Amino acid sequence: MRKKLLGCLLTGAIVACMAFVVVLFLIKALWAWTIPDLFPGAVAQGLVAGTVSWFTAAKIAIFAAVLAAIAGVRRGSGRRK
Numbered sequence: 001m002r003k004k005l006l007g008c009l010l011t012g013a014i015v016a017c018m019a020f021v022v023v024l025f026l027i028k029a030l031w032a033w034t035i036p037d038l039f040p041g042a043v044a045q046g047l048v049a050g051t052v053s054w055f056t057a058a059k060i061a062i063f064a065a066v067l068a069a070i071a072g073v074r075r076g077s078g079r080r081k
Contacts, residue, residue, distance in 0.1 A: 025057075
């Protein structure tokens with residue numbers, strides 16, 4: 001029973017890590033695809049980065065998750081039962 005639980009936990013942790021890496025890759029790809037087209041002058045002058053690092057993508061993902069959590073809490077607190 002413990003081996004099965006440990007196996008499930010390990011599998012879940014691996015899937016979560018893989019999902020996080022996929023999200024980081026999507027953030028990096030979308031940033032590199034959209035930002036230079038939206039702000040070409042700012043990227044050329046160095047005011048806005050044309051690409052982001054893995055660490056910066058992680059910070060953006062965490063920031064977006066916190067904003068989504070706050071929005072979810074606010075939306076859920078106004079409901080009546």
